[in-house]
Amino acid sequence: MTTTAETTATSGLAGALVRVSALVQQVFADVSREHDVTPQQAQLLCKLLDGSLGMTELSRLMNLEKSSLTGLVDRVERRGLVTRVRDLHDRRACKVGLTCDGARLAAQAHAAVTERLDAVTGELADADRQRLAAILTDLLSRPGNG
Amino acid sequence: MTTTAETTATSGLAGALVRVSALVQQVFADVSREHDVTPQQAQLLCKLLDGSLGMTELSRLMNLEKSSLTGLVDRVERRGLVTRVRDLHDRRACKVGLTCDGARLAAQAHAAVTERLDAVTGELADADRQRLAAILTDLLSRPGNG
DNA sequence: CCAAGTAGTTCGCAATATGAAGTGTTGGTG
């Protein structure tokens, strides 16, 4: 067993997940480009949609080294989409938050991604959509998958 | 409407898809790193698992500009995982194919990704796994989503 | 008060991605 690519056939689920992931990434890339930001920048903005976050928290959330995040935030800040605010209680730390422009862009990009993904899943039967949502939610709720 | 992040709540499906995508990307990144290649390089190798492909075909398959692909193939070729073979019938074109090392690495990486994703979905009930696979396959079979 | 830990940044480096421009090659049309 585990001879060649055909191994995929065992379940097909893993392969399907990889392909779905590629599809989502493509949607994300398209939307980001239409809003004149990179996918990473768009993702950063979206993470901030429900409140400012510290660098460490953000790096954990985005699976990035802190040093990588510094640069990313630098570039997004230079575009005026985000600001660093020094934390009053801990002068080492800072909170990264959206500017007005950033919030607008983030909301639009988020809506566009959602809309397009809903369009993709919209071709499914309603029952399947429900089931899909339920199963994925279940999957993501397991420890380690969140 | 479309006020803030809470908009996600409408269906939750789009958000779940995004999160699943991130999960898959992380698995891919981990596995790639363990095999000492970048995710992009691993992806390239996997595309070649069932036969050599031309640059144009590859660029379409990977949603990359041809110029981007040239560099990617260069680096992977430099590592001895892939070779360019001039096409006899069309001297403009070339076929990119796996070397022995490349094929081994690709197979291992592919197996590792599959294994890890199966582990992730293994926590689901069997019936849900089946349903999930069926729905995703259906989704991916729709024109434009493949 | 001092040692250890924590939050971020800086630096050097390699990889990734794009678009514009360039090199050959092919194939059809006049």
Next chain:
DNA sequence: CACCAACACTTCATATTGCGAACTACTTGG
């Protein structure tokens, strides 16, 4: 046949991404 548009791929300049190691500044426990 000669030409030229289309095609396959490469080159180049540029920006972004990402890592790890070393660094600064601040906080906190003892």
